[in-house]
Amino acid sequence: MALFEIRGLTRDFGGVRAIDGLDLDVDDGEIVSVIGPNGAGKTTLFNLVTGMIPAGQGDIRFGGRSIVGLRPSQILELGIARTFQNVRLFPEMSVRENVMVARHCRTRSGMLKAIFRAPSFRREEQETRQRAEQALAFFGSRLIGWRFDTPARSLSYANRRRLELARAMASDPKLLLLDEPTAGMNPRETQELTELIQGLRDETGVTIILIEHDMRVVKGVSERVVVLDYGQKIAEGAYADVASNDRVIEAYLGRTATTA
Amino acid sequence: MAEPTVAVEVPVAVEGELLAARQVDLWRAVRRGLVGGLTAAFVSANGMVEAFSERAVLGGQTLGSLLLVAVPVLVGYLAGRPPPVLQGFATPRPGWRNVAGGLVAGLLSGVVMAVFVTLIATFDVRRILINVTPGLVREPPRLLTFGLELGAGGLVLILALNAVLGAVAGTLHLLPARWRRAVFAAALWVLAFAMLQPVIVQVLRGIQAELRIWTAPLADFLYEPTGALSVPGAVAVAALAFGIHALLMREGRRPVRARLEPLPERSRRLLRLVVLAGILFLLGLLPQILGPFLSEVLNIAGIFLLMALGLNIVVGLAGLLDLGYVAFFAVGAYTTALLTSPQSSLGVGWIFWAAVPFVVLAAAVSGLAVGTPVLRMRGDYLAIVTLGFGEIARLLFLSDWLKPTFGGAQGIIQVRDITIGPIEIGGPQAFFYAIFCFVLLAAYVTYALQDSRVGRAWMAMREDEAVADAMGVNIVTAKLSAFIAGAMLAGFGGALFASKIGSVFPHSFSVIVSITILVVIIVGGMASVPGVVLASFVLVGLPELLREFAEYRFLIYGALLIFMMQRRPEGFIPSRRRAEELHEEEVGQDAWLRSQATMQQQAGPAGDGRSETS
Numbered sequence: 001m002a003l004f005e006i007r008g009l010t011r012d013f014g015g016v017r018a019i020d021g022l023d024l025d026v027d028d029g030e031i032v033s034v035i036g037p038n039g040a041g042k043t044t045l046f047n048l049v050t051g052m053i054p055a056g057q058g059d060i061r062f063g064g065r066s067i068v069g070l071r072p073s074q075i076l077e078l079g080i081a082r083t084f085q086n087v088r089l090f091p092e093m094s095v096r097e098n099v100m101v102a103r104h105c106r107t108r109s110g111m112l113k114a115i116f117r118a119p120s121f122r123r124e125e126q127e128t129r130q131r132a133e134q135a136l137a138f139f140g141s142r143l144i145g146w147r148f149d150t151p152a153r154s155l156s157y158a159n160r161r162r163l164e165l166a167r168a169m170a171s172d173p174k175l176l177l178l179d180e181p182t183a184g185m186n187p188r189e190t191q192e193l194t195e196l197i198q199g200l201r202d203e204t205g206v207t208i209i210l211i212e213h214d215m216r217v218v219k220g221v222s223e224r225v226v227v228l229d230y231g232q233k234i235a236e237g238a239y240a241d242v243a244s245n246d247r248v249i250e251a252y253l254g255r256t257a258t259t260a
Numbered sequence: 261m262a263e264p265t266v267a268v269e270v271p272v273a274v275e276g277e278l279l280a281a282r283q284v285d286l287w288r289a290v291r292r293g294l295v296g297g298l299t300a301a302f303v304s305a306n307g308m309v310e311a312f313s314e315r316a317v318l319g320g321q322t323l324g325s326l327l328l329v330a331v332p333v334l335v336g337y338l339a340g341r342p343p344p345v346l347q348g349f350a351t352p353r354p355g356w357r358n359v360a361g362g363l364v365a366g367l368l369s370g371v372v373m374a375v376f377v378t379l380i381a382t383f384d385v386r387r388i389l390i391n392v393t394p395g396l397v398r399e400p401p402r403l404l405t406f407g408l409e410l411g412a413g414g415l416v417l418i419l420a421l422n423a424v425l426g427a428v429a430g431t432l433h434l435l436p437a438r439w440r441r442a443v444f445a446a447a448l449w450v451l452a453f454a455m456l457q458p459v460i461v462q463v464l465r466g467i468q469a470e471l472r473i474w475t476a477p478l479a480d481f482l483y484e485p486t487g488a489l490s491v492p493g494a495v496a497v498a499a500l501a502f503g504i505h506a507l508l509m510r511e512g513r514r515p516v517r518a519r520l521e522p523l524p525e526r527s528r529r530l531l532r533l534v535v536l537a538g539i540l541f542l543l544g545l546l547p548q549i550l551g552p553f554l555s556e557v558l559n560i561a562g563i564f565l566l567m568a569l570g571l572n573i574v575v576g577l578a579g580l581l582d583l584g585y586v587a588f589f590a591v592g593a594y595t596t597a598l599l600t601s602p603q604s605s606l607g608v609g610w611i612f613w614a615a616v617p618f619v620v621l622a623a624a625v626s627g628l629a630v631g632t633p634v635l636r637m638r639g640d641y642l643a644i645v646t647l648g649f650g651e652i653a654r655l656l657f658l659s660d661w662l663k664p665t666f667g668g669a670q671g672i673i674q675v676r677d678i679t680i681g682p683i684e685i686g687g688p689q690a691f692f693y694a695i696f697c698f699v700l701l702a703a704y705v706t707y708a709l710q711d712s713r714v715g716r717a718w719m720a721m722r723e724d725e726a727v728a729d730a731m732g733v734n735i736v737t738a739k740l741s742a743f744i745a746g747a748m749l750a751g752f753g754g755a756l757f758a759s760k761i762g763s764v765f766p767h768s769f770s771v772i773v774s775i776t777i778l779v780v781i782i783v784g785g786m787a788s789v790p791g792v793v794l795a796s797f798v799l800v801g802l803p804e805l806l807r808e809f810a811e812y813r814f815l816i817y818g819a820l821l822i823f824m825m826q827r828r829p830e831g832f833i834p835s836r837r838r839a840e841e842l843h844e845e846e847v848g849q850d851a852w853l854r855s856q857a858t859m860q861q862q863a864g865p866a867g868d869g870r871s872e873t874s
Contacts, residue, residue, distance in 0.1 A: 050730055076732040090723035093716070101720045105732030107713055111741055114712035115705055125712070171732055 003028040003207055004175055009058035011041075011048055011231075018044040020231035022058070026175070031201055031208045033218045035242075036228035037251055042211045043085055045228070046177050050082050051075045062175065077105040079174035083164045083181060085211070091153035095143055095163055098152050099132035102170040135170035136163075139196070158189050169200070176200075178210040182217050194220045215243075227251065281352035282343045284361040289339035293365035293426070296335030297372020300328060304376065304404055306815070307391030311808045313403055316488035317454040323808070324403055326454075328373075332366040332425040339365030340430025358433040366426015370419040373404070377418060381410050442505040449501035453482065454489040458805060459554060466549030543696065547689035554805075556688035559760060561801035562695035563753050567773075568780045568792045569702040570749025575778070576787035576835075577706075577715060578742035579722025581643040583774050584650025587630065588623050588747040590657060590769035592754025595622040597672035597764045598665075604672045605665045612678040612759055616752075623751025624744045626653075631743035635736060638725065650774055658766035671765035675758045691760055698756060702749050703789050709745065710787070718742055772814075776800065779817050783824055785831020794833060 002025040011019040018041045026032050034042050047053045049060055051072040060067050067075055081102070090098050107128055113121040136143040139162045147155075152163060161181060168176060181197065182190040194217050201208055212218050218225060218239060225242045227235040229251040235242050242248055303309055313324030340362035342352045379385070381397045396404045397414075405414030406421075432440050453460060464479040482493035489497070520528060547555040567589055574582050595618055602609035630649050634642055657666045666672065678685040678694050685694055709715045717738045720728035729735050758764045776799070784795030799817065803809040809816065824831070 052726060052730055071734070072726075072729040073732045073734045076730060082730060084727070088724055088727045090720050090727070092723060093719055097716055097719070101716050101728065101733065102731050104713060104717055104720075105734075109713055111709065111712075111714050111745060114714055115708050117708065121712070128713070167731065 002026060003063060004209075005059075005061040006049075007059045007061070009045075009048065009055065009060065011044060011053070011056040018231050019048065019056070022228075022231065022233055024226060024233070026207055026209060028174075029201065029205050029207055031197070031210070031221055031223050033222035033225045033239075034209060034211045034228060035213070035215075035218060035225060036234075040228040040251075041231040042228055043179055044231075046082055046179055046211065049075075049177065050080060073105060076102075076171055076173075079172070080177065081168035081171045081173035081175075082177035083161075083168050083179055085179040085183065087157075087160045087164050089152040089160055089163060089167070092151055094149045095136065095152055095155070096129070096132050096148040098163060099135050099167045099170045100128050102135075102167045103128045103131055106172060132170055135166040138166060138169065138200070158185050161185065161193075169204075169206075173206060175207045175209065178208060178212075180211050180213060182212065182214050190214060190217060193217075197221050219243075278350040279348055281350040282346070283352055284340060284342055284357040286361070286364065289361040289364040290368055292335045292339040293368025294372060296331045296365065296369035297376075300331040300369060300373050301376040303327060304396060305380075305389050305392055306812075307393075308812055308815075309403055310391070310393060310395060311811060313401070314808060315806070316484070316486040317457075318450070318489050318494055319484075319491045321488070323455075325406060328404070329421070329425060332369050332422040333429045335365040335369050336362035336426030336429030337432060339426070340433050342433065354434045359427050359430045362430020362433075363423055363427035366429070367419065367423040369426070370422025373422065374415050374418050377404050377410065377415065438506065438509050441509060442502045445505035446498040446502040450489065450494050450498050453493070453497050455806065457483055457487050457489065459550075462551050462554055463549055466551060470545060470548050544693075547692040550689075552688050555692050557801050557804045559688055559691055559695050560804055561797050562692070562699055563757050563760070564777060564780060564800040565793060565796040566695070566699050566702050566756070567750050567753040568777050568784070568796050569699070569706055569789065570746045570753070571777050572781050572787060572789075572792055573706060573709065573718075573749070574742050574746035576781060577710060577722065578718035578738070580739065580742060581639065582630075582646045582743075582746070583643045583771070583778065584630065584646035584648065584653070585746070585750055585777055586769050586771065586773040587650045587653035588626055588750035589754040589757070589773060590653050590764075590766075591622050591626045591747075592619050592751030593758040593764045593769070594657060594666060594672070594754070595619045595751070596755040596758040597675045600676040600759065601672050601674045603674045605667070609676065612676060612755070616755065619751045619755045620748055623747040623754075627744040627747030628740060630747075631740045635739055647771065647774075650771055654766055654769045654771075657769065666766075669766060671763055673763040675762050675764065677762075678759050688760075691756075695756055698752050702752070703793075705745070705749070706789055714738075714741060776817070779821060781831075783820055783832060785834045788831060788833050788835040791831045791833035791835075795831075 004024075004026040006022055006024040009019050009022040009024075010017065020041075022041075022045070034045065036042055044053070048055050049067075051067070051070050051074070055068045058068075062075075062078060062080060065078070067078060067080075070078075090101065093101070107124050109118070109121045109124050133144065133148065136148070142159055143163060143166065147159075152160065155163060161184075165178070165181065168178075178197070182193050185193065197208060197210070198221055200206060210217075210222070212222075222239060225235075225237065225239050226233060227242055227245070227248045229247075234247045234251060235245045237245075309324040309327055311324070312327055313322040315323040317323045317326055340358040340360075342354070342358065345351050377397050380392050385392050395401055397410060401407060402409070402414070404418070406417060408414040408417050432443060435443065461479045461483060464475040467473050468476040482489060482497070484490045520531070523531070547558070550558065567585065570588075571582065571585050574580050574585070596612070596615050598604045598606050599608060599610050599615035599618055600612055601607075630646065634645050637645055656662055658669060660668060662668075678691070685691055709718075717728065717733040718741075720731065720733055721735060721738050725735060728738070757768075761768075780795045780799050781792055783791075783799060784793070785791030799820075803813045
């Protein structure tokens with residue numbers, strides 16, 4: 001049985017059908033790319049999966065359990081974490097705190113424990129801190145050391161993307177949804193991140209679905225590619241197959257192409 | 261592979277000449293002058309000058325004339341200030357332009373004032389502007405012309421005084437920055453000594469009475485019998501301030517904090533303890549030194565401070581703009597009154613401490629009651645709805661419907677004093693300790709929560725609610741817990757208020773209380789405990805102390821709010837956490853760069869396609 005299944009997912013915004021009867025299976029430990037032209041419904045798919053917008057019809061199952069109708073925080077707790085296309089951090093909080101927030105659902109201490117500084121609170125706080133720093137250390141020296149305490153808003157664009165990824169990873173996800181992780185990065189950083197995504201999967205065994213426009217990344221990292229257009233899945237398979245698929249080329253270029 | 265992560269600033273004009281310096285702008289000076297003149301005319305027309313003329317502050321001068329004089333000084337200073345130096349431009353050399361700018365601005369404010377004075381001398385505008393009394397220009401004491409008749413040099417005096425003061429203020433820019441700051445410090449100290457006369461005199465006499473240190477003659481030296489700062493006193497204060505400041509600011513002096521840094525951890529901890537003990541000792545003596553009246557002022561400010569700390573959790577940490585905060589204050593006060601007053605409908609007449617758990621409970625329940633319906637609301641909508649809740653609470657306590665329980669407009673009287681064993685804490689001086697303990701508790705709770713799982717959830721919610729939710733923060737619990745925590749602190753405030761006053765009436769819980777608390781935390785600095793402390797003393801304590809301010813309190817609050825939003829939205833003392841973060845950033849950056857440099861030296865100048873970005 002697949003780790004993550006979508007059956008007949010449909011979502012309308014007024015008269016626009018953003019997702020149209022989508023079926024998708026993702027196996028444990030897979031890296032799947034979702035591609036498609038602008039407005040194809042890729043980000044909407046992520047928003048639906050993470051519960052940030054309520055689902056229309058259809059079912060989303062994760063680990064054998066339906067997650068439709070759950071709150072985003074509950075979905076994260078089950079093990080689906082995401083990053084955002086337009087990086088969304090907590091700008092006034094420090095880098096470390098940004099990541100520590102993601103441990104919220106894995107920790108328990110409440111107000112009273114915090115006020116009385118109970119031993120269990122201190123222990124948990126210490127552990128949260130360590131986990132956050134570990135997650136940040138994944139990016140080498142970029143986000144560690146004195147960077148821990150700098151506010152997130154002071155980071156460079158690429159570092160913000162990295163921080164967002166670290167934040168998502170700190171919640172111990174089983175499934176990671178990356179929304180254009182390399183957008184706005186230069187070729188070198190893109191290359192680095194591509195390797196990192198693979199490393200992430202190999203080390204932690206996390207399943208990854210990513211939306212990506214950069215075909216080099218898609219080609220380099222994904223084991224399977226899913227192509228969306230007008231909310232429908234128009235192709236699925238290995239990169240080479242998808243890239244030569246006529247419908248895909250048509251969706252991207254707007255006409256039937258002769259094989260070039 | 262390591263990569264330096266510092267943004268390297270490349271000067272725009274690397275090779276070419278620097279562009280000519282931007283100079284003091286004449287038009288800006290004109291604008292400042294006009295605004296200044298209009299402000300002076302405004303405060304004269306709304307009666308502030310006259311009201312403030314009751315208080316003698318400096319030699320023979322009153323606060324009213326000080327206000328009039330302050331305007332040209334301020335606009336002259338602002339107009340004479342050189343514009344900020346932009347990249348690629350030369351730094352302007354101070355010179356006659358600064359003085360001229362100040363002069364122009366001062367003169368223009370004088371012109372506006374002269375026109376205003378002529379106007380109110382010629383026409384009777386009292387039908388429209390009730391506060392334009394004859395005493396301003398027509399009859400003695402002729403406040404606006406400083407006693408002179410209009411024809412007999414009054415107008416000339418206004419023009420000349422304004423121009424000269426503006427020019428003098430502009431001249432300040434000719435001084436090196438260090439001396440200029442020392443002048444500022446001197447002026448501020450003199451102002452503070454003049455304004456805080458009742459406090460300082462009382463403190464000096466109190467110290468003599470309590471500690472047998474011979475300080476009372478100092479009060480006689482500093483102040484005249486009228487309550488004004490005497491001229492020799494002012495000179496002494498100014499000289500002291502100037503000297504201290506010039507000495508502290510001399511170049512190459514390391515800040516105290518930096519000097520303490522190399523000390524071992526143990527002695528630093530010891531030092532901290534000693535300082536803390538000293539502060540606690542002084543605070544313990546404070547009410548005795550201050551006497552009953554000032555202690556009362558301090559208590560009022562303290563209750564507001566307690567509530568401000570609570571609202572700080574709701575607004576500053578969790579980002580939930582609550583304009584009905586007074587409702588929780590009222591709940592705390594009424595719960596205390598119901599349980600401790602033998603006259604109340606319950607008539608149980610418990611002691612204060614027995615009522616406290618119920619205050620906590622009632623506040624938490626009311627926090628829940630307000631929080632639950634507004635769970636889906638954000639920002640402006642939340643503010644409007646909570647504003648409504650605040651009024652609903654007041655009207656419920658006032659209503660005939662609940663009159664059997666809460667006593668309607670008559671409220672509840674005979675609320676018991678706080679007792680500790682057999683000792684009754686009556687009187688403002690003893691009460692100070694009770695308030696102080698609760699404030700300390702509130703400050704600790706704020707710090708403890710800020711740096712915890714709950715606090716982080718609140719802050720994440722403040723920054724971006726949708727993302728906080730997606731990152732696992734349960735928005736429902738986070739919002740409700742913020743409301744409850746804030747409500748409890750306000751409930752304590754209400755409980756103290758009820759037993760301090762000895763009675764509760766619905767009219768004490770108007771929306772103005774909510775607004776005042778909000779102003780305190782905005783002006784002080786969101787999520788900043790020291791800022792909130794300072795702001796509640798200045799904004800709540802000072803108007804209690806100087807009654808002539810009380811009438812213009814909301815005008816001043818409004819002006820202050822506009823100023824803060826324009827110039828310093830982070831508050832007067834921004835959150836220390838943030839300041840620390842910025843400080844650490846610098847220190848960390850230096851250390852980082854140094855380690856990088858050494859590493860590179862060891863590795864040799866190996867080429868490594870380093871990217872410019874990141």
